[in-house]
Amino acid sequence: MDQRPAPTRRRTTLPDLLRRALRRPTRTTPPATGPTNPDAVVDCAVYVDGQRQPGRPHYTDAHTHSRRNRRSFVWLGLHDPTPAVMTAVGHTFGLDEFHITQALTDGHRPTLQRHDDVTLLVLRTAAYVEHTELTDTSEVVDTGDVMIFIGDRFVVTVRHGAPGALTTVRQDLQQRRTILAEGPWAVAYAICARMVTQYLDVATHVETDLEQLEETVFARERTADIPHIYQLKREIVELKRAVLPAQAPLRTLATPPTDGPPPALRRWFTDVDGDLARAVDRVNAYDDLLNSILQTRLAQLAVEQNNDMRKIAAWAAIAATQTAVAGIYGMNFTHMPELHWRYGYGAALLLMATAALTLHRLFRRSGWL
Template sequence: MAQQPARTPWRERLPGLLRRALARPAHAAAPARPANPDAVVDCAVYVDGRRRPGRPHYTDAYAQTRRRRRSFVWLGLHEPSPAVMAEVGRTFDLDAFSVNQSLADGHRPTLQRHGTVTLLVLRTAGYVEHTELTGTSEVIDTGDVMVFLGDRFVITVRHGAAGALTPVREGIQDRPAVLAEGPWAVAYAVCARMVDLYLEVAGHVEQDLERVEEMVFARDRSADVQQIYQLKREIVEFKRAVLPLQTPLRTLTEPRPDGPPPALRPWFVEVEGQLARAVDRVGAYDDLLNSILQSRLAQLAVEQNNDMRKIASWAAIAAAQTAIAGIYGMNFANMPELNWRYGYPAALLVMATAAVTLHRLFRRSGWL
């Protein structure tokens, strides 16, 4: 029987095993998902109304929602570039018209349906602090926010500095029962936030109106027409943000198969009531500003009339002196009192008497 060679102890074989293990090519690690673009303010996955930990890439977040029931992803964007918005559109299957529409601001508040995606457009508003109102003061800063609502996602695209949505996200996350209703809960929170901002801006504008009204009816009347026109332009811009939102909100309160779930309709009704308050206040401010403007224009007309009366009064006084001096400056040989010793002082006395008499008459009639 052949003798088997003795095995090398494992302690002696260990260095060789380590060298062979280190010499093997390591398997390439899976490429990491790139970070969210700078335009992404926040991205989160919500399951049963509660946020999952972390801030994943929106592609991974959307993939997670497809594997979980009662979940959706909320992607918040601020002034995205065309490249970023195009990639987002491909990921969430948004139509090209909506993607192009979301790249610019200045849209009218509206509610649109594009396939399985609902687009809600709202205007944002913010009050610009200023020490005094001038002919070029910016009083109200407006922008817009577009809300894309799908079955498993909600995308908010905001333009402008006003209407930041971070407080909206923080507030609705403290209400998991409402957030569990899905993407439409985010739409409700955004609408409620915008209407609250409208009421807040309306309160500040009311203070500006009170200051303008005081200046118009003060004794010195320091208010300038340019200031009133500037404030009116700002209020008109504010009206364009507030009034058109009534139609989309009214539509959201109606029972529709592609609308909010029944549990959220009472909340939208409440927001509609708040918006009605804002609409009434803005309309009242516009009417009040029209009255202030008309009053100031009437004051200017009265002031111009008073100036014309003063000019006419002094012209009449000067005309009396000119008439006397003109008559006695003709130097005809047979003029009465031409060679009188006291003719010159008498003429001056007549001129002075005529001036004083006319001045008193004009003062008594209110022309001077």
């Protein structure tokens, strides 16, 4: 039998390993990419037992996660969403066409509505606009609105306008885990409390404007014009449209309903309703005070016009005596007393001057001049 020598195994060296590694095709694993939130999304988070979960997921993933845990909910914050974004959000969270249509428009009156399993709470936002002086075009109060859609395990906030940012509301509420653990209604309470706080803050600044306006009206040199007063009155009316209608929905949330905030949050809504009552009283008082300032300014204008008319009448009376004397001696009749008198011209001038000085002194003594 032919015996062949066994083949010797070649030793693998380091250069061989490098060449094999270079010839072997590399497999690249694409990074895990999920859907990104649209620009209208200010923030999106999932909360479990009052604790925010790490990250900022897409609202669809957050909604799916919240459905798996009964102790969790999702808070989605939107600012001026487009129809496409709001429609997608509505389909994800089960909002009907009415909710989507309401969320796309602004200028709503504060209200509380419930449709199926979703509660809609609408509030007006308010912010004070700083200005150096009050003019007939000064913007004092800037308003917007915020819509809160409250579901079983979600809350969607839609904000329109510049004032009323909810970033600080979210940050402050995340520090109060006991309240946040109550679920979506805790977010509604925090937003209501912040809106009422802003009402009181705006009322404080408006009070300063009213004090300055009152000082200018009663000052010796008055600089407050009627258009300035009307402009501030329009701004206060704008603030009243935000504050006064909010009483009905907040009072409803503060009373024991069949469905609504949990009992642990009801007393907090009662506290917010009390603060709102203070804001309503202040705004109504400012409106009454501004009406008084306006009536006072109108009365001052009437007095000033009366004084002007008395001065005009006094000077007209003084001028009338001169006109009477000059008119009598300007008739050019042939037979007139003192017509050919040598001192008639000087006597007529003296008579006119004496009458003018006498009337001027009498009018000054009576306060007409």
